[in-house]
Amino acid sequence: MRPVRDGLLTLAGTVGTTLVWRGLRAGRDQPWAARWERTNHAGRPVTLLEGVALVGGTAGTALLTGAASPGGSLPYAVASLGAGSLGALDDLRQDTDRKGLAGHLRALAHGRVTTGAIKVVGLVATGLVVTALEDARGRASVREAWGTLAGAAVVAGSANLANLFDLRPGRALKVGVLTAVPLVASRPGSPAAAVTLGAVLALLPDDLAGTSMLGDTGANPLGAVLGLAVVQRQGPLARTVTLGLVTALTLASEKVSFTRVIESTPVLRELDALGREPR
Numbered sequence: 001m002r003p004v005r006d007g008l009l010t011l012a013g014t015v016g017t018t019l020v021w022r023g024l025r026a027g028r029d030q031p032w033a034a035r036w037e038r039t040n041h042a043g044r045p046v047t048l049l050e051g052v053a054l055v056g057g058t059a060g061t062a063l064l065t066g067a068a069s070p071g072g073s074l075p076y077a078v079a080s081l082g083a084g085s086l087g088a089l090d091d092l093r094q095d096t097d098r099k100g101l102a103g104h105l106r107a108l109a110h111g112r113v114t115t116g117a118i119k120v121v122g123l124v125a126t127g128l129v130v131t132a133l134e135d136a137r138g139r140a141s142v143r144e145a146w147g148t149l150a151g152a153a154v155v156a157g158s159a160n161l162a163n164l165f166d167l168r169p170g171r172a173l174k175v176g177v178l179t180a181v182p183l184v185a186s187r188p189g190s191p192a193a194a195v196t197l198g199a200v201l202a203l204l205p206d207d208l209a210g211t212s213m214l215g216d217t218g219a220n221p222l223g224a225v226l227g228l229a230v231v232q233r234q235g236p237l238a239r240t241v242t243l244g245l246v247t248a249l250t251l252a253s254e255k256v257s258f259t260r261v262i263e264s265t266p267v268l269r270e271l272d273a274l275g276r277e278p279r
Helices: 002-026 031-036 049-068 073-092 100-109 115-136 145-164 171-185 191-208 215-232 236-253 258-263 266-273
Strands: 037-039 045-047
Touching (some): 002 191, 049 073, 049 215, 073 115, 073 191, 073 215, 145 171, 145 215, 145 236, 171 191, 171 215, 171 266, 191 215, 215 236, 258 266
Antiparallel strands (some): 037 045
16 A cells, blocks of 8 residues: 555646746746746746745645655655745845855854855754654654754755755755655655655656756755654664765765766766757
């Protein structure tokens, strides 16, 4: 029954997100949508409303389906709505003179509170709430304080990490697919990953076409929900290892360009360009 459940949840995520996305695209020429307009790396106009569609699609589908278990939808919906709201704050009122996690933390150390710093603190708080909710209905062994704290850090770190991949059309969503598919396909499956996979599939064509992008509003909840799906099946030790990996990648991003690494690695370069319209 698990494959059937997750297959139906994936389909529900696709349908739900498609409906939300169509509604938002229909209003793109309205005055309120102008705040979500940006110019991408290639100089083309894009809309960040795709991120709003991801939040609405994942949170709405999770709540409507109950994420296949009583009470099971609440952590996923909170992760999506919380991370998405914080991402929207950064998208709409961003401090453009501060870049990267280190830049916002340095500003905070000097007494300046940037929207990026607010987002960092908010993501940690969101991660703590959703991990505590998840652990409260899980095994006794993962209700240890360190396990919950490590899981919260993984959720927050994954939200930030997903945003680091949202630099080229389709890249962040492809990372989402590569993360969600193993979670859905392996036992015991993952309702959160299934719903998120469906949302990603609904948004991928327009993202690859370069007409829309996730922005912080969409990339942060994409990472947060998938991060929660990962820690859901892990104990304290595995969460600690995952946290180490997420931290290492985040620190590496401050020194090394992910885009440069991808473009200099043939396999990654081909995967990154797959389905993308040529410049």
